[in-house]
């Protein structure tokens with residue numbers, strides 16, 4: 001089966017969050033079990049052809065009267081998954097989610113229908129991701145230019161985060177040949193239509209990234225106004241839990257770590273902890289409970305309740321390490337707090353893949369206090385590296401982090417409040433301090449839990465089979 005996966009991100013070429021990792025990891029796993037899957041992303045400015053062995057496939061391909069584009073090709077590292085890059089001036093001079101996103105992503109979505117002829121390979125399934133490429137099926141079904149050649153194709157849309165929906169003025173669709181009659185029943189006030197909403201209706205299957213999130217988004221609280229649209233899909237809307245790439249993320253081989261380690265021998269993890277404390281300018285002390293947090297700094301990720309919990313948290317022997325970038329007001333609150341608790345809180349406002357791995361490895365516990373979380377990958381990376389997750393019980397966190405006695409994989413809190421967050425941190429801290437054997441068993445157990453993509457592939461196979 002031939003599948004073209006179209007996305008705004010794919011690791012290592014372009015990554016801002018989880019989507020980049022999913023594009024890479026899921027595609028490699030589907031390839032391993034026999035699917036001919038290929039990826040399409042924009043050729044952003046920083047994707048250097050020489051560094052990544054990109055080859056030019058075709059130049060000056062016409063998209064419409066005004067625009068042309070070029071196509072480049074490479075492979076996902078350590079795999080035979082081909083990845084194609086669309087080059088156009090529309091992607092120049094801006095980060096992934098900056099600049100004129102409407103023009104960029106409508107352009108990318110439309111090229112997905114033209115590129116198969118350019119490369120001489122005809123996908124049966126077009127797999128779009130989030131609002132950025134949700135208009136792939138809309139171009140295919142509501143644009144005369146494409147509808148006849150696309151009639152036998154099938155379309156999947158995966159929602160990685162329903163909060164971002166891409167409202168686009170109607171004229172932008174019309175000027176690109178999309179029939180307004182085909183989309184007018186989805187037009188909102190102000191004469192715009194959300195790309196994600198259109199994608200939901202024009203796709204044959206819609207998926208999201210965890211079973212719990214699939215249930216949550218059908219309720220008003222987390223449906224962000226699309227709950228009724230999702231309900232109309234019936235069993236054509238499903239939640240399949242994301243996995244992680246077990247080869248790429250492995251404390252036994254990870255070259256970013258000062259010392260490698262495994263569940264059988266945790267000596268190296270102790271070295272990673274003291275190296276992290278030293279590297280971050282925190283007092284080096286193995287008895288202190290080191291908590292890590294790696295996330296986009298946005299209100300989704302729970303920084304409001306975390307900041308309120310800090311005074312109580314720092315009365316204990318706890319150090320907190322935060323790595324992320326995002327909203328300036330939250331960033332400055334974190335910086336202020338790190339000035340106040342110099343010996344307790346280290347804050348790094350950067351995107352830094354190596355440091356993120358050192359935090360997963362060097363921390364005792366890992367905090368994911370997200371207000372909502374479609375799936376979340378960081379709790380799974382943390383488990384793989386033996387850092388015990390402390391999480392708000394929502395979305396994919398509820399599907400991966402459990403505090404029940406028989407099956408514990410971390411510490412969870414139900415209510416989104418700084419009190420509940422703190423009490424989960426405190427339970428973890430007390431176990432770490434007072435029940436060393438229980439703690440070590442927990443660390444060893446979470447390191448052996450199979451959250452690999454391979455463990456999720458059966459659900460994907462079943463979904464893809466329903467499309468034939």
Ligand code: ADP
Pocket residue numbers: 016017018019021294295296323324325350351352353356375376377378379
């Ligand atoms: P989301 O997709 O909402 O950003 P996920 O938990 O699904 O959240 O994925 C986040 C991914 O981005 C993880 O791989 C995490 O390690 C990475 N990440 C987030 N912020 C940073 C950062 N500042 N530096 C390095 N990696 C980061």
